Amino acid sequence: MRPVTAEIITIGDEILFGQITDTNTQWIGAELSAIGVRTVRKSSVGDQRAAILSILSEAEQRADIVILTGGLGPTKDDITKTTLCEYFNTGQAIHPEALVFVTEFFQKRGRELTEINKLQASLPLNATYLPNTRGTAPGMWFYERGTVFVSLPGVPHEMKGLMTDEVLPRIKSTFPLPVIHHKMLRTIGIGESFLAERIEAWEDALPSHIKLAYLPSMGMVKLRLTATGESLEVLQAEVNAEIAKVLPLISTYVYGYDGDEIEDVVARLLRESGHSLSIAESCTGGYLSHLITKIPGSSAYFQAGVVSYSNAAKMNTLDVQSATLENYGAVSEPTIREMAEGVRERFGTTFGLATSGIAGPDGGTTEKPVGTIWIALASPEQTITKKLTLGGDRLQNIHQTALSLLNLLRKVLVGLPLD
């Protein structure tokens, strides 16, 4: 079976000029992949008529499905709709259903329906109206000359709602789709080339319909297995069998699968074990608490965090001894130990975590350069302290410190050996 292919196009000068972050194409690519549609290209072009017309005609030749986002706003610089009319050689008219919706949208919010906003309800004559319940620009579906074109607003939550409610179901009922199964192993604490050498023989022996990719990111490498075939059950069994073979080679490094972030894994372990947590942060400045509390239901195990930037806060709120700070400084083994034990004691939790270091760019000394960071974990049995020597910028050092401490907590919760 020939794979069904898609091309994703974002429209907007702001993307080309690097002034906004495009998160849409990543999300769309993942959703298409999950239903067996292969994205063959992603492109961004500016808000220019000629550029949009040209990419539409190129994409029509390459892909079965062309998904456009952006350029549907009410302002003058948004020209996607008029350009689609030109491309399809058609006019546009107010769509009655869309007009009712946009009118109610403004009424509900007690805002006046302006002439500009009314135009949001105007659609190309060959478009199928896709209702957008989250905003004023409707989605549009076209099926012309054997190719599907979809035009969606660029606002992420509006685009996502339209994709989920309207576009993906229509794609599934329009095209016969092959079965693709992805499985991701997520590792922490080992570099890409070392991982590759460790699993080389296994990789070389993979069957040809199962592909492996290495996806490195800060302090982590993800291994993605992609299997293509006809039966999801068969593919899942084959991929699981491959994972069972490779896991013993890298087990201490594997912290999770698929969409798991390390904070999700730690959250699950805390929930299952019934243990509780408190956090004392200096150099991470609240970021570690944020990683924990952004997970729904975290109040079940997270009691409190203290961002003890000043020495006074370390003494008053965490009971760090002034002598310790004087003799060893805030970035030291004795201080981090007292911080972790102090926060654990103060809030009566199973575990107390602590960070203190020089995240940069300023504050480094010869003895303690930027990137010198202490982390600690206090438990009922012991207090573990560890010194990190990091080389990133301020934000990278903050992120890396939080990940290292989460990984330490994960190892303790799982009962893995500490290195």
Place this chain on the structure above:
Amino acid sequence: MRPVTAEIITIGDEILFGQITDTNTQWIGAELSAIGVRTVRKSSVGDQRAAILSILSEAEQRADIVILTGGLGPTKDDITKTTLCEYFNTGQAIHPEALVFVTEFFQKRGRELTEINKLQASLPLNATYLPNTRGTAPGMWFYERGTVFVSLPGVPHEMKGLMTDEVLPRIKSTFPLPVIHHKMLRTIGIGESFLAERIEAWEDALPSHIKLAYLPSMGMVKLRLTATGESLEVLQAEVNAEIAKVLPLISTYVYGYDGDEIEDVVARLLRESGHSLSIAESCTGGYLSHLITKIPGSSAYFQAGVVSYSNAAKMNTLDVQSATLENYGAVSEPTIREMAEGVRERFGTTFGLATSGIAGPDGGTTEKPVGTIWIALASPEQTITKKLTLGGDRLQNIHQTALSLLNLLRKVLVGLPLD
């Protein structure tokens, strides 16, 4: 003068399948824009020979500069280098300088130089070697048939280092560049269409060489002015004159310019005023402290934060009265008032900020649905409290709450009227 154009190409299945976030193209687009190179298209293709060859030949026809990132890793799925050799019809050889570097790179880290890693020093014969001091894959510069091709590793900090140290200076000395001047006004608290109506007459009167774009994001709309001409001084003066005209129409909404985030603006105002800050966070769970502390030098005004998830932490660390929590609940005006005043008192700061609410997805009631959030600011003069009713998911509600409180602090620091 014809504009010098660029096309940015990312290579990697992981981008098409939506498994990693591409931050590189945004950064490259912004850097090119800043030196007057106009990015005309961005594309992503997979790790497939045919797709890479095809986009190389298309891009060569469209742009003066073609920048590729990704596919230079040491593993088998990375094929950019061999495909470039095929495209240019050339062989490759170990580059002596690159080999010395890669050997030392591994020596310094006490790691063995594997055969796989040695191949990182092999380059196409027509490539100019661009030393990558941050990793093992060198950058490459090609000048063929009047077009510049640049191939860079996909790891963001390696790519950025190579762009800054090698690629941008070479582009500047290779091409005669026009002058482009961007200026961005950043607004908060007004929707795109209302902003558009308010400034419509001004927008219509803009000269043709100055373009306006609306860039909406959560709770904010950025207005970008782009002027093209021959003299930077003239363009700056013209853009400043336009800003002077539009500012009176929208002054309370404008919080900053260009790359300013609201936390940067607040940080500057705190530093300049000599005031200090402490924060009590419930629903934002450390995120607000993180926004403040991710800014270098924040220890000058930020004393401490408390993430008081449990009621016990609210009472013990912030001196919230147990009667207040019992009578009104944690998400209430009396509690948020005591939290802000308590944290300010406890840490002796000029301002105390506090958040408490139901970020979701669980925990809502009929009386206090998900999205019900209280924020407060305690100052020497008064305590301001405000109820927000938000409609996003957990993370959006956390972000929006933090932004609202930062904007409240900004207004107090600037002396703007509070609404």
